[in-house]
Amino acid sequence: MGDTLRAPDSATGVIMDVSNEWTLPGVDSTKPSVARVHDALLGGTENFAVDRAIANRLKEAVPELGRLTWCNRAFIGRVVDFLVREAGIRQIIDLGAGLPTIENTHEVAQFAAPETRVVYVDIDPMVEPHARMLLRENTRAVAITEDARNVDVILGHPLVTRHLDFSQPVAVLMIGLLHLFPDQDNPWGLVRDYMDAMPSGSYLAASNMFAAPNPRAKALEAMLHATMGTGFFRSREAITRYFDGLDLVDPGVVAFPEWHPDEKVSAPLESWEQILLGGVARKP
Template structure:
């Protein structure tokens, strides 16, 4: 895995990280007391959060298999990838195409450190510690240019990350910027946390904004997420609760009536 010219990051383990909280919810060990305390507070507002994380991870595996196998995609750009865990994007894709290439992007420096260690033996992957809003910086980075070829369709993944962006950062505009840089025939995967319960939307948004020092956006409504993808071709079954997106034996069943859900789908650009 190429490391480019990035310097070693400084870790702040006293402030919760979305990536490390997600790791804890998935049953991982790459998290700290601050992350676990924040997850405890989150579970008080939304008790189904652990189930939601597992459902989301199962969706990621399914959608990558679909893009690699059914759509022939061999290069992936994973925005907000989080900490390496079982069945990372490159592992799923490379079971189908041994030459599949993946660039992971996350702004948590601990993700970079763990990614460098765990993916060092795989030169078809790279991990960038970068802000997902910096599209040109990401796509012009030497490691991304090594892996993501301009003339080949790419799958750009925004899986459970757009809720980390506040409205002022315009998630819809971010998706357009990325789409404008990708080759024809590319795909984009988008899912984000939504809730019909205003108490959950406001409670989680306030909790996460406070816990992460403002590195959080907003739990949104389905209608808001739908507008992010206006004008693009949505693949069947459209925008749905993600456990119902082309379910298979890897399904984590989502119960009706949970406080919130991951809602998204896949578009062809």
């Protein structure tokens, strides 16, 4: 146990005692984390009171946010399944992977092709130890703690270079990541840096929150900035720019439910279903 900590109650904002929360060394349980807030929205247990407080405030702004979070998980699953089964990819880097949950990238990929190798990367120091526990008997998946913006550090990391063969195609997943970076951080340049380092035949899967004239989107953007200081919604054109120089897979950049759906999508989409846009593209 650490020292006594205090955090705001998720419903009332009243300060509450969270001294019984166990933390990993180097983890500040008084400061929210994107990965842990996401875990709280999924109903997970690897989060702290401050993360749950923010998750509840976000759900006040967009009551369907829990459904949107699961929609995001389903999109990742369909993308990974496509990359392995249809595109023949056997190596994946999952950037901003978040805390392990159900149907993780390696589980979906290795169900389709057991030999697929996966590298998880996240800046949150809680992700790597939890992933190591999950992967302790899996020799084809590893996790490292690093900022996704440190491209050279990640691609040169000993675990990564031992695990992946960069002479062969690699799929780079940047789903739920790029909207964390403001324009001045040049997320488009970040995408290019990764894809420039990948061989021909590699794939990019990327997404961003969509700056649509949508009251749900506007409410979520305002609350994300108020609580987390992040969440940069972008136009469809700006999101499509991530795929410049690559060959977009049909149906292009679309709302998550519209990308290779398992069942026919009812139209029109609900407003919350239009908040996230994503796509997949191949490097020529």
